[in-house]
Amino acid sequence: MIDHCLTLNPSCARGWHWSALLRLFAGQPEVAIKHFQNYLRLCPRDRMATHLNVIGEAYFFTRRFDEAVANLLASLELAPTFPVTYRVLASCYAHMGRLDAAREIVRRLRAITPVVMEPATRYRNPELRELFLSGLRLAAGEET
Numbered sequence: 001m002i003d004h005c006l007t008l009n010p011s012c013a014r015g016w017h018w019s020a021l022l023r024l025f026a027g028q029p030e031v032a033i034k035h036f037q038n039y040l041r042l043c044p045r046d047r048m049a050t051h052l053n054v055i056g057e058a059y060f061f062t063r064r065f066d067e068a069v070a071n072l073l074a075s076l077e078l079a080p081t082f083p084v085t086y087r088v089l090a091s092c093y094a095h096m097g098r099l100d101a102a103r104e105i106v107r108r109l110r111a112i113t114p115v116v117m118e119p120a121t122r123y124r125n126p127e128l129r130e131l132f133l134s135g136l137r138l139a140a141g142e143e144t
Contacts, residue, residue: 002019002022014039017036017039017043020036029062032058036054052075053075056068056088060091060131061131063095069092069096089105090106090136091132102138117136117137117140120133
């Protein structure tokens with residue numbers, strides 16, 4: 001339906017945003033990045049925390065960890081209580097080999113919620129889900 005919406009109205013910024021999010025969850029992070037860039041082009045002043053989180057997640061799943069970190073940190077500045085961002089950032093740091101930074105992010109996450117690990121069922125691609133969860137397990141250590 002979202003593709004049909006964008007065919008009918010390719011200038012629908014929210015349509016590109018939702019398409020990016022759905023593509024991310026469907027395991028198409030490269031497409032998600034392109035659709036998110038379309039959204040930002042159509043809505044250049046909209047830099048909400050959740051939007052930065054989505055692009056950070058997409059970069060994470062394409063293993064562009066440096067770009068993911070930059071967006072996830074910017075997202076945390078705008079929404080310091082959004083736990084998903086902490087989880088993805090911790091996993092990202094773990095995959096970069098920055099375990100001290102990953103563990104610090106997990107410590108900050110625990111100040112917000114006792115739930116560090118999650119099932120991550122929103123990520124439909126099992127390989128991408130495992131990329132996320134394996135990094136998060138590494139960041140959380142044996143305490144989870």
